[in-house]
Amino acid sequence: xxxxxxxxxxxxxxxxxxxxxxxxxxxxxxxxxxxxxxxxxxxxxxxxxxxxxxxxxxxxxxxxxxxxxxxxxxxxxxxxxxxxxxxxxxxxxxxxxxxxxxxxxxxxxxxxxxxxxxxxxxxxxxxxxxxxxxxxxxxxxxxxxxxxxxxxxxxxxxxxxxxxxxxxxxxxxxxxxxxxxxxxxxxxxxxxxxxxxxxxxxxxxxxxxxxxxxxxxxxxxxxxxxxxxxxxxxxxxxxxxxxxxxxxxxxxxxxxxxxxxxxxxxxxxxxxxxxxxxxxxxxxxxxxxxxxxxxxxxxxxxxxxxxxxxxxxxxxxxxxxxxxxxxxxxxxxxxxxxxxxxxxxxxxxxxxxxxxxxxxxxxxxxxxxxxxxxxxxxxxxxxxxxxxxxxxxxxxxxxxxxxxxxxxxxxxxxxxxxxxxxxxxxxxxxxxxxxxxxxxxxxxxxxxxxxxxxxxxxxxxxxxxxxx
Amino acid sequence: xxxxxxxxxxxxxxxxxxxxxxxxxxxxxxxxxxxxxxxxxxxxxxxxxxxxxxxxxxxxxxxxxxxxxxxxxxxxxxxxxxxxxxxxxxxxxxxxxxxxxxxxxxxxxxxxxxxxxxxxxxxxxxxxxxxxxxxxxxxxxxxxxxxxxxxxxxxxxxxxxxxxxxxxxxxxxxxxxxxxxxxxxxxxxxxxxxxxxxxxxxxxxxxxxxxxxxxxxxxxxxxxxxxxxxxxxxxxxxxxxxxxxxxxxxxxxxxxxxxxxxxxxxxxxxxxxxxxxxxxxxxxxxxxxxxxxxxxxxxxxxxxxxxxxxxxxxxxxxxxxxxxxxxxxxxxxxxxxxxxxxxxxxxxxxxxxxxxxxxxxxxxxxxxxxxxxxxxxxxxxxxxxxxxxxxxxxxxxxxxxxxxxxxxxxxxxxxxxxxxxxxxxxxxxxxxxxxxxxxxxxxxxxxxxxxxxxxxxxxxxxxxxxxx
Numbered sequence: 001x002x003x004x005x006x007x008x009x010x011x012x013x014x015x016x017x018x019x020x021x022x023x024x025x026x027x028x029x030x031x032x033x034x035x036x037x038x039x040x041x042x043x044x045x046x047x048x049x050x051x052x053x054x055x056x057x058x059x060x061x062x063x064x065x066x067x068x069x070x071x072x073x074x075x076x077x078x079x080x081x082x083x084x085x086x087x088x089x090x091x092x093x094x095x096x097x098x099x100x101x102x103x104x105x106x107x108x109x110x111x112x113x114x115x116x117x118x119x120x121x122x123x124x125x126x127x128x129x130x131x132x133x134x135x136x137x138x139x140x141x142x143x144x145x146x147x148x149x150x151x152x153x154x155x156x157x158x159x160x161x162x163x164x165x166x167x168x169x170x171x172x173x174x175x176x177x178x179x180x181x182x183x184x185x186x187x188x189x190x191x192x193x194x195x196x197x198x199x200x201x202x203x204x205x206x207x208x209x210x211x212x213x214x215x216x217x218x219x220x221x222x223x224x225x226x227x228x229x230x231x232x233x234x235x236x237x238x239x240x241x242x243x244x245x246x247x248x249x250x251x252x253x254x255x256x257x258x259x260x261x262x263x264x265x266x267x268x269x270x271x272x273x274x275x276x277x278x279x280x281x282x283x284x285x286x287x288x289x290x291x292x293x294x295x296x297x298x299x300x301x302x303x304x305x306x307x308x309x310x311x312x313x314x315x316x317x318x319x320x321x322x323x324x325x326x327x328x329x330x331x332x333x334x335x336x337x338x339x340x341x342x343x344x345x346x347x348x349x350x351x352x353x354x355x356x357x358x359x360x361x362x363x364x365x366x367x368x369x370x371x372x373x374x375x376x377x378x379x380x381x382x383x384x385x386x387x388x389x390x391x392x393x394x395x396x397x398x399x400x401x402x403x404x405x406x407x408x409x410x411x412x413x414x415x416x417x418x419x420x421x422x423x424x425x426x427x428x429x430x431x432x433x434x435x436x437x438x439x440x441x442x443x444x445x446x447x448x449x450x451x452x453x454x455x456x457x458x459x460x461x462x463x464x465x466x467x468x
Numbered sequence: 469x470x471x472x473x474x475x476x477x478x479x480x481x482x483x484x485x486x487x488x489x490x491x492x493x494x495x496x497x498x499x500x501x502x503x504x505x506x507x508x509x510x511x512x513x514x515x516x517x518x519x520x521x522x523x524x525x526x527x528x529x530x531x532x533x534x535x536x537x538x539x540x541x542x543x544x545x546x547x548x549x550x551x552x553x554x555x556x557x558x559x560x561x562x563x564x565x566x567x568x569x570x571x572x573x574x575x576x577x578x579x580x581x582x583x584x585x586x587x588x589x590x591x592x593x594x595x596x597x598x599x600x601x602x603x604x605x606x607x608x609x610x611x612x613x614x615x616x617x618x619x620x621x622x623x624x625x626x627x628x629x630x631x632x633x634x635x636x637x638x639x640x641x642x643x644x645x646x647x648x649x650x651x652x653x654x655x656x657x658x659x660x661x662x663x664x665x666x667x668x669x670x671x672x673x674x675x676x677x678x679x680x681x682x683x684x685x686x687x688x689x690x691x692x693x694x695x696x697x698x699x700x701x702x703x704x705x706x707x708x709x710x711x712x713x714x715x716x717x718x719x720x721x722x723x724x725x726x727x728x729x730x731x732x733x734x735x736x737x738x739x740x741x742x743x744x745x746x747x748x749x750x751x752x753x754x755x756x757x758x759x760x761x762x763x764x765x766x767x768x769x770x771x772x773x774x775x776x777x778x779x780x781x782x783x784x785x786x787x788x789x790x791x792x793x794x795x796x797x798x799x800x801x802x803x804x805x806x807x808x809x810x811x812x813x814x815x816x817x818x819x820x821x822x823x824x825x826x827x828x829x830x831x832x833x834x835x836x837x838x839x840x841x842x843x844x845x846x847x848x849x850x851x852x853x854x855x856x857x858x859x860x861x862x863x864x865x866x867x868x869x870x871x872x873x874x875x876x877x878x879x880x881x882x883x884x885x886x887x888x889x890x891x892x893x894x895x896x897x898x899x900x901x902x903x904x905x906x907x908x909x910x911x912x913x914x915x916x917x918x919x920x921x922x923x924x925x926x927x928x929x930x931x932x933x934x935x936x
Contacts, residue, residue, distance in 0.1 A: 088880075119567050121855070175886045266889070341867060353866070356868075360873070362891075366879070384862040385864050396821070397812055397821045404826070405827070421734070423764050426726055428831060
C-alpha cells in the first residue's frame with residue numbers, strides 16, 4: 001500500500017500516478033483480439049456465437065436455441081429461491097425503481113418565442129437495449145437489477161441480457177435468473193465476452209440487435225463495446241471498481257477499513273484510497289484493515305488489491321483532502337467526516353457520494369436505490385451514473401410561423417453566404433418569396449381596383465425580385 | 469437517384485440498403501492511421517503537433533505558440549466584419565443561448581424516504597471541453613456557435629476550439645474567429661485531424677487536456693474520437709449530413725426540392741431522401757430539383773450527392789411514410805404535410821424535426837435555436853442532439869440514517885452473500901453492530917440501576933453477537 005503525505009517533496013508526481021490508475025496499459029492486443037471476434041460474429045452470426053462459446057466458455061450449447069432463456073426460466077428460478085432471497089431481490093428492485101422514477105428529463109419544454117418560433121425538445125425511450133452481466137464463476141444478480149430496472153422505468157420496450165454460463169457446463173446462476181424475473185427482462189442469452197457485445201450490436205438469427213449496450217465486463221467486453229460504439233450506443237468503458245474514503249479525525253477506523261476492504265474484495269485490480277488530514281486515523285484505519293483482512297473469505301484478492309493498488313494520503317487539512325478527492329474523480333466517494341452533507345457541494349467529480357458513516361458503499365451496491373453502475377477510472381470527470389436518462393433520448397422540434405421565418409431570413413442569408421452554402425439560403429428564400437407573393441396577391445386586388453390594374457404581375461415581380 | 473415504391477417486390481431489401489447509408493465501409497485503414505497519429509501526439513506532444521501540421525496542412529507554425537489564438541484575435545476578427553455579419557452572429561448566439569437556457573436537467577431531487585434514506589442526483593458542469601470545428605477550405609462559424617454556446621450555458625469553465633488553418637498558409641477564417649468571440653471561447657488552436665483530437669484528449673504543453681470533445685469532423689477525426697473515448701468523453705461519431713423529407717400531396721414541390729438540395733450541397737456523401745404517398749408530388753419535386761440544381765453554385769457536389777445517395781420512396785399512404793421515416797432515424801426530418809405538428813408524436817427517432825413548410829432545415833442550421841449538432845447515420849435510434857446535457861454530468865448522493873441502514877441490512881446480507889462478497893456485508897454489519905451497542909449502552913444503565921448491575925458487558929455481548 002502506497003503511503004503519501006501531501007507535505008512530502010514529490011507528492012504531486014506520486015499523486016498523479018495514483019490518479020492515473022494504471023491507464024497506460026497497452027490495449028492494442030486486446031483490441032485486436034476483440035476486433036477479430038466482433039468481425040466473426042458480424043459475418044457468421046449464430047455459428048460464430050456457438051463456436052466462441054465452445055472455445056472460450058468450454059461448453060456446447062448444441063444449437064443457438066440452447067443459448068436462450070426466457071421468462072418461464074426466470075420465474076422458475078425466482079420460485080426456487082428461499083423466501084428471504086426473494087424478499088431481498090424484490091426490495092432491491094422496488095427501491096431502485098422508486099428512486100429512478102423520480103428522475104426528471106433533460107428537455108426543453110415547448111414555448112413560442114416573440115419571433116413566432118415554437119421550439120422544444122421531446123423525450124423518447126430507446127426501443128431495445130442489451131445488458132451485459134458478468135458471469136462464469138461469479139454471479140451478479142445486483143448488476144441485472146441495477147441496469148434492467150432503470151431501463152424498464154425509462155420505458156424501454158424490450159430488455160435483453162447476455163451473460164456467460166458457468167465454464168464447462170453453461171449453467172446459469174439461479175440468482176441472476178431470478179433477478180431477470182423481478183426486473184422484467186425479456187430474454188437472456190448465455191453468451192459472454194466480445195462475442196456477446198458483437199451479437200447485441202449486429203444481431204444474429206437468435207440474438208436481436210439492440211440500440212444500446214450497458215453494463216460492465218472484462219477487458220474484451222470493454223474493447224468490443226468501444227469497437228461497436230456508433231453502430232449502437234454504449235454506456236461507458238468500465239474499469240476496475242474503486243473507492244476514495246475521505247475521513248477526518250473523528251471517523252471510526254473500523255468503518256473506514258470495512259469500506260476499503262469491501263471495494264478491494266471485488267478484484268485484485270480494484271482501487272481503495274484513503275485521504276485524511278489525520279495521521280492518527282490513517283494509522284488506525286490501516287491497522288483495522290489488517291485485522292479485518294484476517295478472516296475475510298476473499299482475503300487473498302482483497303489483500304493483493306490493497307497491497308498493490310491501495311493508497312493512503314495524509315493531507316494538510318480537510319480542504320486539501322476534499323480537493324484531492326475531487327481531482328481523483330472516484331467511482332465511489334465515502335465521506336466519513338463531521339459535516340459530511342455540507343461537503344457535497346464542494347465535490348463535482350464522483351460517481352456516487354456516500355454521506356456519513358451510516359451510508360456504507362455496500363448498501364448502494366445492492367439496494368439503496370441509485371444504480372450502482374458508475375463511472376470508473378476518473379471518468380467521473382465527464383460521465384454520469386447509469387440512470388433513466390441512459391435509456392432515453394431527446395429530439396429537437398422546430399415549428400416556425402411564416403412571420404418568424406421572414407424575420408430570421410436576413411441573418412440566415414448572411415450566415416449561409418459566409419459558409420458558401422447558397423442552397424441553404426435559397427431554401428429559405430423560396431418560402432419567403434412565395435409568402436410575400438401570396439401577400440401581394442391578397443393586397444394587390446384592392447389596390448388594383450383603385451388603380452384599375454391587375455395585381456398579378458406585381459406579385460410575380462415581387463417573388464422574382466427576392467432572388468438576388 | 470434511387471426511386472422506390474413500397475408496393476414493389478424487393479422493396480424491403482432496397483429500403484434496408486437506403487437505411488444502412490454505406491455503413492459497411494471498411495474503417496480499419498483509417499483507424500490504424502488515426503491510432504498512429506494519436507500515439508505520436510500522446511508521446512511527443514507539441515513536437516508531434518507541429519510535425520503533423522506541416523505534413524497534413526502544409527504550413528509551418530514555427531513554434532507551438534504559432535498554433536494558438538485567443539480572445540484578442542477573436543475580438544479583432546469580430547470588429548473587422550460588416551455590421552450585418554456581426555448582427556447575424558450575435559442574433560444566432562442569442563437565440564441558441566435562449567433556447568438552451570430553457571433546458572431542464574435530468575436529475576433526481578433530494579427526498580427522504582420512509583426508511584430514512586435521503587437519495588438524490590445532483591448536476592455539475594464539465595470543467596473544460598474541446599470543440600472540433602472543421603476548417604481548411606471550408607468555414608463553419610455556425611459550428612462554433614452550435615457547440616460553444618450550449619457549453620457556455622451549461623456552465624463549462626473553459627471552452628477551447630481546434631480547427632485546421634487554411635492549407636498552405638495556416639490562416640484562420642475570420643468568421644470562425646468572430647464566432648469564437650460571440651460564443652465566449654477561451655482559446656483556438658489551429659490544428660486539425662486526428663492530431664487535434666489527440667491533443668485535446670491527452671494534452672500537450674500548449675493544448676490543455678479536456679474532459680470532453682465535441683463537434684463533427686472527417687473520417688480521421690471520427691476514428692480518433694473513437695480511440696480516445698474513455699480517456700475523455702466524446703459527443704458522437706458524426707457521419708455525413710442527411711435529411712428525410714416527408715411530404716404529402718399538398719406539399720410545395722419547390723420547397724421540398726430546396727430542402728433536399730440544401731442537404732446535398734454539404735457533401736457528395738450527404739443523404740437526401742424524400743418519402744411521400746403522392747407519386748405526383750414525387751415527380752414534381754424531382755423536376756424542381758433538376759431546375760434548382762441548374763444555377764446552384766455547389767451544383768456539382770449537390771448533383772453528385774442526389775445522384776449517388778439520394779432516394780425517393782412512394783408509399784401506400786401517410787402512415788406508412790411516417791413509419792419509414794421513423795425507421796430511417798434521420799438526422800433531419802422535415803414534415804411537409806397537413807397536420808405536421810400532429811405527426812410529431814408518432815416519431816421517436818430523429819435528430820430534429822422541422823414542422824411544416826415555414827420551417828426549412830436551413831434555418832435550424834444557423835439560428836432557430838436548438839444546436840445543429842445532431843445524430844447522423846441512424847444513430848438517432850439512441851443518440852440525442854448536442855445540448856446543455858452534453859456538457860453536464862450527474863452524481864448520485866446517498867445519505868442514510870442509522871435506522872435506515874438497520875432496516876435495509878438483512879437484505880444487503882442476503883444479496884452480498886449471494887454474490888460471495890462477505891466484505892460487503894461486514895461493512896454494513898460493523899456499523900449496525902456499533903449502533904446497536906451504543907443503543908444498548910444508553911438503555912442498559914437505566915436497567916442496570918434497577919437491577920444493580922453494570923450495563924457495559926451486556927452492550928459488548930450485543931455487539932459481538934451481531935456477527936454471525
